Amino acid sequence: MAPTRSEPFDDSSALIDFVINQGNGVKGLSEMGLKALPKQYIQPLEERMCMTNILAQETIPIIDMSKWEDPQVGKSICDAASKWGFFQIVNHAVPVQVLENVKDATYRFFGLPAEVKNKYSKGHSSSNNVRFGTSFTPQAEKALEWKDYLSLFYVSEEEASALWPSVCREQVLDYMKKSEVVIKQLLQVLMKGLNVNEIDETKESLLMGSMRTNLNYYPICPNPELTVGVGRHSDVSTLTILLQDEIGGLYVRGNQGDNWIHVPPIKGSLVINVGDALQIMSNGRYRSVEHRVVANGSKNRISVPIFVNPRPTDMIGPLPELVASGEKPIYKQVLYSDYVKHFFRKAHDGKKTVEFAEL
Numbered sequence: 001m002a003p004t005r006s007e008p009f010d011d012s013s014a015l016i017d018f019v020i021n022q023g024n025g026v027k028g029l030s031e032m033g034l035k036a037l038p039k040q041y042i043q044p045l046e047e048r049m050c051m052t053n054i055l056a057q058e059t060i061p062i063i064d065m066s067k068w069e070d071p072q073v074g075k076s077i078c079d080a081a082s083k084w085g086f087f088q089i090v091n092h093a094v095p096v097q098v099l100e101n102v103k104d105a106t107y108r109f110f111g112l113p114a115e116v117k118n119k120y121s122k123g124h125s126s127s128n129n130v131r132f133g134t135s136f137t138p139q140a141e142k143a144l145e146w147k148d149y150l151s152l153f154y155v156s157e158e159e160a161s162a163l164w165p166s167v168c169r170e171q172v173l174d175y176m177k178k179s180e181v182v183i184k185q186l187l188q189v190l191m192k193g194l195n196v197n198e199i200d201e202t203k204e205s206l207l208m209g210s211m212r213t214n215l216n217y218y219p220i221c222p223n224p225e226l227t228v229g230v231g232r233h234s235d236v237s238t239l240t241i242l243l244q245d246e247i248g249g250l251y252v253r254g255n256q257g258d259n260w261i262h263v264p265p266i267k268g269s270l271v272i273n274v275g276d277a278l279q280i281m282s283n284g285r286y287r288s289v290e291h292r293v294v295a296n297g298s299k300n301r302i303s304v305p306i307f308v309n310p311r312p313t314d315m316i317g318p319l320p321e322l323v324a325s326g327e328k329p330i331y332k333q334v335l336y337s338d339y340v341k342h343f344f345r346k347a348h349d350g351k352k353t354v355e356f357a358e359l
Contacts, residue, residue, distance in 0.1 A: 009038040023118025025134045025148035027110060030219035030300075037223040043143045047231055049294050055254050058261045060084050062269070066091040068185045077186065078193030078286075085234075085289030086252045086273045088266060093181040096268045098174055099243050105171035106215040106302045109150055112167065120150065120165065129153040130163050146227045146295045150215040172213050176306060179241050179270075183208060183308050186239060186272060194282055196321050207238050207281075209311035216303045218249070221295035229293035229301070236343045236353065237275030237307040244271060247301040253290040260292075276339070276354050277310055280331045283318035288354065312337035317357075331357045 009015040009029075015038055018024050029038065061080040067073055080087035109117070118124060120132035131151045134144075152164055152172060160173055187207050191199055199207070218229040229249060244250060244265050251260040252273075263271055279288040293303075310316050317333035334357045343353045 009040070012040055015040055019134055020121075021123075023114040023121055023132070025114070025117070025217075026146050026221075027148050027217060027219045028114060030221065034222050037221065037226050041144050041146055041227045043227050043231075047143070047228060048225065049228070049251065049260070049292070050258075053258050053260055054251070055259050055261050058254060058259075060252060060261060060263060061087040062266065063087050063089050064091050065089045065093070065182065065185070068189065074189045074192060077189045081190055081193075081274050081278075081286040083255070083287075084252070085287040086263065086271065086291070088263070088269045088271050089182070090266065090269045092270060093185070094175070094178045094270065098171075098178045099268065099270075101171045102168075102175040102243065102304050103245060103302060105168035106217065106304055108167040109165055109215055110148065110217040110302075112165075117150075127159075127163050129155055129159065130165075143227070145230055146218060146221045146224075147229050147293070148217045148219070151212060152214070153210070153212045168215065172215070172304075175243070175304065176211060176213055179306055182270070183239065183241065183306075190278070190282075190286065194285060194319065194322060195325070196319060206310050206314055206316070207278075208308045209314060210309045212307045212309065214305050214307070216305070218293065218296065218301040218303075220300055221297060224295035224297040227295050229295045230291075232290050232292045234279075234288040234290050234353070235273065235275040235307060236277060236340050237309050238277045238281070239308045240273045240275055241306040241308065242271040242273070243304040245302050247296060247299050249294045249296055249301055250303070251292050251294065263291075275307070275309075276357075277316050277336065279354060280316055280334075280357050281319050283322045283327055284330050309340075310336045312340070330359060332359050 019026065019029060061076060061084060063073065063076050063080065117132050120130050122131060122133065125131055134148045154160065154176060160169055188199060221227060246265045246267065248262065248265050250263040252263060254261050274286045274288045276288045278286050314336045315333045316336050317331055318329040323329055339356060342356045
């Protein structure tokens, strides 16, 4: 028998008003204790996670970063980036307390009253660099995703002090600053794997010239099997550094067909994935892989990704060193801001964004 739908929101405009315009988000829906999922969140069958497609015995690599300069560790990182596009790191340079603090700060932000969070929404935020929202691109989606987020694009300490919410500002800045050490280590190793042995200032700013941190909140969901926390997509970043809590729910596409691998939470670890920008710059040697998040029927989940990106004004394409060594480029040069706009213009659609840069 079909699940009974939640009566208060049969009317889409009432749902949009409550969730988006009033700033209640899906957290507000979750806390109403709805017995059934509002129809606007019911995903088409092909976008729901089919449990028979999960490779229970597979896992992405777990890499110990304590000896990151060791050539064997370097090889494991480059192999993971080529084969899986995803890996977890342990014994890295970011103190566990910094990670705990940013998780606490995430709960603090989402615990604020709707009218306070709403000050940071698209209609009210004083800057595009600070954005509270829900789902992915509600105006382009046929079915909504069960997630709220706060997105913080870093420009400077001064801007962050002036514009970021005070309940999470210091903790996010600390997390970003402390992660920079690890980001530079990973990029040095990954570039070496492409025979790019020196990262000068120009190259560093191309690889990590801008950063964005998202605080993601996935509240308890009625009928979680009918919706998604985040739909299938690959990131547009160079690298993404993800802190997840202990709940689980992140799945990565396996190497064969429509199979998915769970990324189990490991206390103190960070999940690293290659984004489209690095796939393009490495001329396809490193893979940006599709991933998704399932909704949860019994627990609230949070995650905090740092997206390490080129600057919006950068042209990205296969690195000149690769082309100079005789490799045939499979991507053209594209303006990074155009690439990102293309990603945000549509609903999550797997790996389709990268086609924008293919030759």
